[in-house]
Amino acid sequence: MQAIMDAFAAILAFMELGGFLMPWIAALTFVMWTLAFERIWYFKGALKGDVQKSLDQWESRPERKSWYAHQIRQGMVSKMSDKIYQNMDLIAALVAICPLMGLLGTVTGMIEVFSVLANTGGGDAKQMAGGVSKATIPTMAGMVAALSGVFVNIYLERLAQSENRLFASHLTMDH
Amino acid sequence: MKMKFVKSCMAVIAAGLLSSSFAMAQEEKAASLDQLLDMVKKSQVAETAEFRQREAEFARDKANQANVLNQAKATRQAEENRSDTLEKAFADQELLVNQKRAQLNERLGSMKELFGHLTSTAGDLRVTTQNSLVSAQIPNRGDFLSELIEKMNSNTRLPSIAEIERLWYEVQRELVESGRVVKFNAEVIKTNGEAHEQEVVRVGVWNLISDGKYLRYIPDTGKIEELSRQPDSALLKTARDLQAASSGYVAFSIDPTGPSGGTLLAALVNKATLVEQFHQGQTVGYVITVVGIVGLLIALWKSLVIFSINRGVSVQLKSNKPNINNPLGRVLKVAEDNPNVDTETLELKLEEAVLKERPRIESGLNVIKIIAAIAPLIGLLGTVTGMIQTFQAITMFGAGDPKNMADGISAALVTTVQGLCVAIPMVILHTILNGRAKRIIHVLDEQSTGIIAENAERTHK
Numbered sequence: 001m002q003a004i005m006d007a008f009a010a011i012l013a014f015m016e017l018g019g020f021l022m023p024w025i026a027a028l029t030f031v032m033w034t035l036a037f038e039r040i041w042y043f044k045g046a047l048k049g050d051v052q053k054s055l056d057q058w059e060s061r062p063e064r065k066s067w068y069a070h071q072i073r074q075g076m077v078s079k080m081s082d083k084i085y086q087n088m089d090l091i092a093a094l095v096a097i098c099p100l101m102g103l104l105g106t107v108t109g110m111i112e113v114f115s116v117l118a119n120t121g122g123g124d125a126k127q128m129a130g131g132v133s134k135a136t137i138p139t140m141a142g143m144v145a146a147l148s149g150v151f152v153n154i155y156l157e158r159l160a161q162s163e164n165r166l167f168a169s170h171l172t173m174d175h
Numbered sequence: 176m177k178m179k180f181v182k183s184c185m186a187v188i189a190a191g192l193l194s195s196s197f198a199m200a201q202e203e204k205a206a207s208l209d210q211l212l213d214m215v216k217k218s219q220v221a222e223t224a225e226f227r228q229r230e231a232e233f234a235r236d237k238a239n240q241a242n243v244l245n246q247a248k249a250t251r252q253a254e255e256n257r258s259d260t261l262e263k264a265f266a267d268q269e270l271l272v273n274q275k276r277a278q279l280n281e282r283l284g285s286m287k288e289l290f291g292h293l294t295s296t297a298g299d300l301r302v303t304t305q306n307s308l309v310s311a312q313i314p315n316r317g318d319f320l321s322e323l324i325e326k327m328n329s330n331t332r333l334p335s336i337a338e339i340e341r342l343w344y345e346v347q348r349e350l351v352e353s354g355r356v357v358k359f360n361a362e363v364i365k366t367n368g369e370a371h372e373q374e375v376v377r378v379g380v381w382n383l384i385s386d387g388k389y390l391r392y393i394p395d396t397g398k399i400e401e402l403s404r405q406p407d408s409a410l411l412k413t414a415r416d417l418q419a420a421s422s423g424y425v426a427f428s429i430d431p432t433g434p435s436g437g438t439l440l441a442a443l444v445n446k447a448t449l450v451e452q453f454h455q456g457q458t459v460g461y462v463i464t465v466v467g468i469v470g471l472l473i474a475l476w477k478s479l480v481i482f483s484i485n486r487g488v489s490v491q492l493k494s495n496k497p498n499i500n501n502p503l504g505r506v507l508k509v510a511e512d513n514p515n516v517d518t519e520t521l522e523l524k525l526e527e528a529v530l531k532e533r534p535r536i537e538s539g540l541n542v543i544k545i546i547a548a549i550a551p552l553i554g555l556l557g558t559v560t561g562m563i564q565t566f567q568a569i570t571m572f573g574a575g576d577p578k579n580m581a582d583g584i585s586a587a588l589v590t591t592v593q594g595l596c597v598a599i600p601m602v603i604l605h606t607i608l609n610g611r612a613k614r615i616i617h618v619l620d621e622q623s624t625g626i627i628a629e630n631a632e633r634t635h636k
Contacts, residue, residue, distance in 0.1 A: 067518040068628035075625020078617050093606035097599055100551075104595040107588045111452070114585040116442070127442065 018137035021105040025138060028101060029145040032094040035087050036152045043159055047084070051167055054080060058171050065174060077168050084160045084167075091156065095149035102142020109135025293334070294327045297342055300349065308380045309352040311392045311399050312359045316345060353380040356417070363390060364400045375399065376418050381431050382440075387415035389430075389440050404443055453593075455586040459557030460593050463550060467597035470546035474604040477539045481611045484536060488615055495630065502532040506619055510627040522624065529619045536612050540605065547601035554594020561587020 015022040054076050063069060112131035205211035280287070301320040304310055310317075323342060326332045361375045363385055375385040383390040383399060388411065391400045405411055410428040417427045432438040453460065487501025497507035509528045513521060565583035572579050 068632055071624040071628040073625075075622040075628075078621035078625075082614055082617055087610075089606050089610050093602055097602055100595055100599050100602075104592060104599070107591045107595070111585050111588045111592070114588070118585065127439070 014137070017133050018141060019105065019109065019134035021101060021108065021138045022141060025098065025101050025105075025141045025145060028094055028098060029148075032091060032098075032145070032149050033152070035091050035094070036149075036156060039087065039091070039156050039160075043084075043156075043163060047163060050080065050083060051170065054167070055170055064172070069173075073171050073173075076171060077164075080167050081164050084164050088156060088160060091149070091153055095146055095153050098142045098146035098149060100142075102139040102146075105138020105142065106135045109133070109138070290327050290334075293339065293342060294324055296346065297324050297327075300342070300346055304345070304349060306394045307349060307353075308377055308383055308392050309349060310394070310397065311361060311375070311383060312352075312357065312377055313348075314397055320345070355379065358418075361399055364398055366401050366403045374418070378417070378427065378429060381429050382437060384414040384418060387411050387418065389414065389437075391437060391441060402440055402443070404448075406440065406443060452589055456557060456589040456593050457586065459553060459560060459590045463553050463557070463590065463593045463597055466546055466550060466553065467593075467601075470543055470550075470597065470601050470604075473539050473546075474543055474601070474608065477543070477608050478604075481536065481608055481615070484615055485611055488618055492618075492626075502536065502615065502619055503623060505532065506623045507627065507630075510630075521627075525624055525627070529616075529623065532619055533616060536615055540609055540612060543601055543605045543608065547598050547605055550597035550601065551591075551594040554591040554598075557590025557594070558587045561590065 015026070058064070058073065058076065061069060061072075064073075109131050112134055113128050114131075116127045116131055205214055283290075297320045301317050301324070304316045304320070319341065323334055323338055326334050326338070356376065356378050358374055358376050360372060362370050362372050363375060364370050373385055375383055375390065377383050383392055385401075388405055389402050391402055392398075393400060406428070413425070413427045417425045430437050430440045453464075456463070484502060487498075488503045491498060491501050491503040491507070497511055498504040499508055506525060506528045509524050510521060513524060516524070561583055565580050565587065568579055568583055574580065
């Protein structure tokens with residue numbers, strides 16, 4: 001319990017040091033990972049059911065060769081790919097935004113440093129250090145969040161692609 | 176021409192003669208030269224008489240002068256004698272003074288060292304009390320210390336025991352007061368320049384608060400001033416709580432920075448507000464703002480359009496009857512209107528119908544994407560122009576004053592912030608809207624034929 005409290009306090013202190021952008025980066029990362037886990041959860045669970053339902057519907061057709069059957073098959077593949085790729089764009093966009101948020105932190109921190117410089121004439125290194133920590137910590141946090149997101153995004157992208165292809169290949173034209 | 180010149184010369188000479196003769200007449204009042212000669216002779220006679228008279232007077236004084244000379248000589252002799260005796264007395268007394276001084280030093284002994292310490296302590300304390308917030312409550316402590324230091328530095332006076340004990344008292348009072356939270360009444364200069372007598376709370380030697388606001392003590396004038404810009408309301412609440420409290424513990428935000436506290440608070444006064452920072456971005460900043468507002472309006476309009484289309488399509492998916500108030504309905508209507516054409520013609524007709532719908536759904540989305548891409552670029556442009564300004568300032572004024580440069584640099588960075596602040600929401604908005612639009616187009620493009628095929632099969636059965 002004590003260890004958890006200590007870790008929590010350390011995180012709070014870190015957030016405090018990073019300035020007002022840290023909660024935003026944290027929220028962004030949280031949303032990004034929630035969406036990513038939701039996708040993984042879907043691929044490993046509910047997707048199988050959806051695929052089976054569509055397959056059953058396809059298999060129960062009397063014929064699978066006519067123009068109608070082709071169009072219906074294409075519609076099914078498109079619907080399934082809509083389901084598979086749901087929120088994937090949003091995850092990619094959030095990954096792209098994380099470094100931008102970090103950059104925003106860098107610049108606001110630098111503004112603070114320079115306004116201290118403008119007020120005190122560079123005499124007060126301690127106050128400038130506050131701005132520097134506000135400049136560097138969000139940058140780092142944004143980078144870490146983006147990097148973690150890049151990996152999970154690539155993984156999800158490949159998973160979605162293979163699932164999509166797998167489904168399309170399940171809908172065979174004839175038996 | 177020549178005549179004219181001669182004439183003018185004559186005129187000048189005549190004028191000169193006239194003026195000189197006029198001057199003579201003023202002094203002597205002589206009518207003619209003969210008369211003048213006569214007058215000179217007469218005055219000579221008069222002067223001779225005067226000289227004779229003066230000569231007689233000098234002769235008369237001569238005896239007298241000798242007398243006076245003798246008297247002066249006697250006085251000089253007397254004064255010389257007196258000077259000799261005084262010099263002798265001075266030499267005697269100087270010996271005595273040296274003797275006494277030696278005696279004083281001998282008797283002072285270790286006390287002399289003590290006085291040295293007292294002087295330095297009093298000097299330190301004078302500086303401390305001058306800057307200390309305690310002086311806002313107890314003014315004029317420095318007067319006593321100055322007097323004491325003067326006394327200890329002089330040769331002829333010695334501080335009394337009472338005064339030395341008072342120094343001890345002052346040192347301890349500063350010490351005790353620095354650990355105290357006290358209320359007292361004092362005159363506070365408000366931000367509008369008016370002075371009010373009101374209750375002030377002093378927290379040690381660190382902060383002064385009154386009325387839930389932080390104050391500043393100005394040592395030079397001894398006045399208490401309200402800070403023109405106050406910290407966050409959460410911090411001000413702690414100040415109010417502290418003033419309202421009568422006993423026990425109260426959470427209070429203290430600013431112990433600087434020699435006497437309050438340096439951070441003083442710096443706060445100089446900090447630019449958000450609005451001021453916004454205007455630091457100058458022209459480039461305003462351009463970014465306009466671009467951002469345009470992007471936001473387009474996104475708002477697009478989201479209204481796409482969500483209404485989306486709703487229409489969702490309703491259409493559930494019903495069998497094509498409704499022409501939505502794109503899917505219009506595509507299905509094409510199929511319904513041509514029940515007997517062959518599949519290839521139908522496919523082409525559907526494709527055409529879908530192509531007609533696409534622009535309405537996708538229009539504007541690219542503008543949002545472009546804004547998301549160019550907003551940081553405009554911000555970068557502002558940064559670079561700001562840096563150019565800064566370097567121009569350095570060329571003109573030199574790099575000696577960091578304030579000169581820092582202002583320009585912070586202004587340059589503001590545009591980057593503005594660019595990012597526009598770009599980040601634009602990226603998110605574009606992603607969301609583009610996702611929705613893509614889904615609608617998928618429905619039209621890939622699924623509409625499927626739906627038509629299903630409908631056709633159902634009706635054939």
